[in-house]
Amino acid sequence: MTNRAYGESFVKAVYVISVAAELSGMHPQTLRIYERKGLLDPKRTQGGSRRYSEYDIEKLRRIAELTEAGLNLEGVRRVLALEEEVQLLREAVAELKEQARIEVDETHRLYRRDLVPLNQVLAPFFYRMSITGRD
Numbered sequence: 001m002t003n004r005a006y007g008e009s010f011v012k013a014v015y016v017i018s019v020a021a022e023l024s025g026m027h028p029q030t031l032r033i034y035e036r037k038g039l040l041d042p043k044r045t046q047g048g049s050r051r052y053s054e055y056d057i058e059k060l061r062r063i064a065e066l067t068e069a070g071l072n073l074e075g076v077r078r079v080l081a082l083e084e085e086v087q088l089l090r091e092a093v094a095e096l097k098e099q100a101r102i103e104v105d106e107t108h109r110l111y112r113r114d115l116v117p118l119n120q121v122l123a124p125f126f127y128r129m130s131i132t133g134r135d
Contacts, residue, residue, distance in 0.1 A: 013043035013051035020052035024060035031060070037073050039063055039080065 020042075021028040034040040035050075040059060042050040059080070066076045 011053045011055045013053045013056070015052040015057070017042075017050050017052070020050075020057060020060070023057050025064065026060060034060070034063060034073075037077070039073065039077055 015023065017028045017031055021031055024031075031040065031042075031050075031052075035042060040056060040063075042052050042056055045051060062080070062083075063076055066079055067073075071079065
């Protein structure tokens with residue numbers, strides 16, 4: 001799950017900790033623990049208050065799924081890191097596929113430009129054959 005995959009409103013930090021905890025189904029202290037463990041990085045106001053985004057809420061829900069499946073917090077951290085890496089790699093592959101498609105299209109366009117229609121090629125050939133007497 002990566003921020004880049006979502007729109008601006010999805011990553012805008014607007015929720016205070018109590019609202020984020022309620023939306024994620026967790027206790028506010030749990031959110032603080034996850035932050036200390038490096039699983040979560042909420043934005044901060046100038047006064048130092050935490051602000052959570054929809055992205056953070058989704059991440060909290062994913063953490064809950066993984067812990068319910070039996071992973072400890074270090075396991076969760078590793079899974080989240082791997083999921084982030086997979087997402088980045090998918091984005092890179094999609095970008096490379098698009099670049100390759102553009103290059104193939106451009107190559108085909110160049111080939112089409114260089115092609116001579118068959119009827120323009122055969123007429124001079126047959127004309128030369130009849131002149132030289134090779135019928």
